[in-house]
Amino acid sequence: xxxxxxxxxxxxxxxxxxxxxxxxxxxxxxxxxxxxxxxxxxxxxxxxxxxxxxxxxxxxxxxxxxxxxxxxxxxxxxxxxxxxxxxxxxxxxxxxxxxxxxxxxxxxxxxxxxxxxxxxxxxxxxxxxxxxxxxxxxxxxxxxxxxxxxxxxxxxxxxxxxxxxxxxxxxxxxxxxxxxxxxxxxxxxxxxxxxxxxxxxxxxxxxxxxxxxxxxxxx
Numbered sequence: 001x002x003x004x005x006x007x008x009x010x011x012x013x014x015x016x017x018x019x020x021x022x023x024x025x026x027x028x029x030x031x032x033x034x035x036x037x038x039x040x041x042x043x044x045x046x047x048x049x050x051x052x053x054x055x056x057x058x059x060x061x062x063x064x065x066x067x068x069x070x071x072x073x074x075x076x077x078x079x080x081x082x083x084x085x086x087x088x089x090x091x092x093x094x095x096x097x098x099x100x101x102x103x104x105x106x107x108x109x110x111x112x113x114x115x116x117x118x119x120x121x122x123x124x125x126x127x128x129x130x131x132x133x134x135x136x137x138x139x140x141x142x143x144x145x146x147x148x149x150x151x152x153x154x155x156x157x158x159x160x161x162x163x164x165x166x167x168x169x170x171x172x173x174x175x176x177x178x179x180x181x182x183x184x185x186x187x188x189x190x191x192x193x194x195x196x197x198x199x200x201x202x203x204x205x206x207x208x209x210x211x212x213x214x215x216x217x218x219x
Contacts, residue, residue, distance in 0.1 A: 013060065014040060039063055087138075091129035094142065104131050115139065161208030170199040170218075180206055187213075 040063060088100050090111060101111060111129070114137045120126050128140040150157050164176045166187055177184060190213050191198060203216040 013057065085133045087133060088131040089128065090131055090137070091123065091126050094124060094127060096123065100131075106131070111137075158210070160210040160212065163205040163207055163214070165203065165205045166213070167198055167201045167204035167215075169203070170201060172198055180208065180211070182206070182211075 040060065088104050089097055090101055090104065090106070091097065096108075096111070101108070112123075115121070115123065115126065115129070118137070118139050120139060120141065125141055125145045126139055127142040128138075130138045130140075132138055164180055166173050166176055166180070166182075172184060172187060174184065177187060188198075191201075194215065196215065196217070200218055201215055202218045204213060206213050
């Protein structure tokens with residue numbers, strides 16, 4: 001029984017620790033984020049094979065505190081350069097920078113694979129490719145290959161705003177209705193006009209600006 005308690009408590013505590021470390025820890029995966037995640041996993045698993053419990057919680061607390069401190073240090077230019085490094089240009093004006101490619105420990109095959117995954121099978125279509133500190137490769141296409149937008153075509157499109165869910169799997173989302181400045185009665189009235197009940201709906205959302213209700217019924 002105590003083992004079950006240890007596993008459950010450490011599982012929940014580790015989730016809380018990861019939340020305290022911030023969403024960027026998972027999304028960006030900077031060098032210090034990756035190190036922190038590895039150490040957190042290692043420390044959290046230690047009590048599962050030993051009897052040391054409280055020292056683990058203290059160690060986790062210290063680690064999270066250090067990670068938050070380092071996160072604030074990266075807001076400073078010097079700290080940012082030390083912990084994250086600087087962007088590295090891999091392609092400039094359509095030309096591959098071999099020295100930078102070698103310094104970044106990237107092979108030509110890897111670069112081509114990255115370009116293809118980004119939708120650029122031909123290097124000639126790329127103006128700049130930059131390896132970001134978080135490990136992502138940002139690609140800036142040549143002007144001739146820039147995607148055409150409605151602004152280029154002088155087409156006017158109504159901005160309906162962010163689609164906000166009001167019904168998910170038959171359940172009304174009260175909080176989202178408040179964000180929209182609407183009430184449950186307003187939503188139920190909309191449903192009655194369409195001869196629908198909330199339980200008949202898999203997903204429904206309202207566009208933030210146009211207040212238009214869009215409904216996806218259950219099949």
